[in-house]
Amino acid sequence: MQLETYISDLLYRYDCVTVPEFGAFLTQRKSAEVHETTNAFYPPKKMLSFNEQIQNNDGLLAKYIADVEKIPFEIATQNIAMRVKSLKSYLTEGETLTFENIGDLTLNSIGKIEFTPSYHLNYLTDAFGLSQYVSPSITREVYKEDVTTLEKEVPTIAITTQKRKSKSYLKYAAVAIIALGLSGFGVNNYYKNIENHNQIAQEEANNQLEDQIQEATFVISNPLPAVTLNVSKQAGNFHVVAGAFRVEENSDKKVNQLRNLGYKARKIGTNKFGLHQVVYGSYSTREEAIKVLNTVRTSSNKDAWLLIKQLD
Structure with missing residues (x-):
């Protein structure tokens, strides 16, 4: 053998x-x-x-x-x-x-x-x-080093060429900075006063709105009854596969057939061959899935098998 x-x-x-x-x-x-x-x-x-x-x-x-x-x-x-x-x-x-x-x-x-x-x-x-x-190795790091070198050299050249010209304008720049600073200080105080005024007005409006909400009384004469929905979603990466079907209609029939037998059957999408896969159920542990798999093989489907896959 x-x-x-x-x-x-x-x-x-x-x-x-x-x-x-x-x-x-x-x-x-x-x-x-x-x-x-x-x-x-x-x-x-x-x-x-x-x-x-x-x-x-x-x-x-x-x-x-x-x-x-x-x-x-x-x-x-x-x-x-x-x-x-x-x-x-x-x-x-x-x-x-x-x-x-x-x-x-x-x-x-x-x-x-x-x-x-x-x-x-x-x-x-x-x-x-x-x-x-x-695959051959990628050499992008070499180009990155070249670019870095150029970035360090270019500013040095620019500073050297402009060094002499900038000296003659230093005194004029200092006078301009002082003038702009004084005017900016005055404008800043003006806008700051306006901002404080708007903030106070906004707070008063919010207080009035809260008082009106507290005094109001809402009455619903005919309230709707509460509805409780129990939704169960299968989870787990261990799936007991019942079969795969080329025609999706046949996979739907298989799901209905297994559900009538008491299984939580469902479709889990298509595999790489384009076949619609149907499972008896999905389980969170291997032990639980193996137990169901052994039962299925013994009772009805000897070709059932275990798929370990994380579904989206």
Whole structure:
């Protein structure tokens, strides 16, 4: 059994793929980044990790293998157990397990499994088609330094050429400044008196208006009854996806169908392929969303999956 192939398929759609009695492969979204030294741009991706402590069988891997190989669920579970037994024996003998497009597993000196992820595949479907590229560095700082130098030199030249001419006018400028200061002082006092007068008049008008408001009595003979509206808005970044539809009318029918079954279904917009996405509901925690997802897969929709996305 090519167990790693099935694990790789599921990592595109799920954040956690558990191999019973062995461990779980986990994914975590990482934003796009730029390398400061090489100027390389890296697209967003899913970072892979391995947790040996998660070994409970959630049925996801066995259900997928049973569907692909057209075998009963119990047989698929037995095949996984046999494969896990052989993998553990290889690790005990000191061999390195290489899962294609996933990573390498080895046993350290204290008997714990160490995982080295592979970077050949990007399991983030939103980044499909995006690849790494290198951009030349921008040299705008050089031009900025040149401009700064010119700004320092130009005023120096202007001051030097005008230095001699300005001396002959200094005495006339001093007389003019004194005259303007005296006239400005008188004008300033005039406008200041006008401003004080306007302020006093405004305060008197405000006091009269407040007295009239306090004396007035407002009577409403037939008041309107109070109305209380309870509006609930779904929030959370964990969405259990029921399906995606090319025709929006079909997505509306799916929403109504799920609401009749008791789910808080809704549309969350279109994906990058232009398909209208419908969810059973949105949840604030991963645990709550996983609980609903497991219930849905067991009861009605085995293709339901978990979407982690912050909506506008």
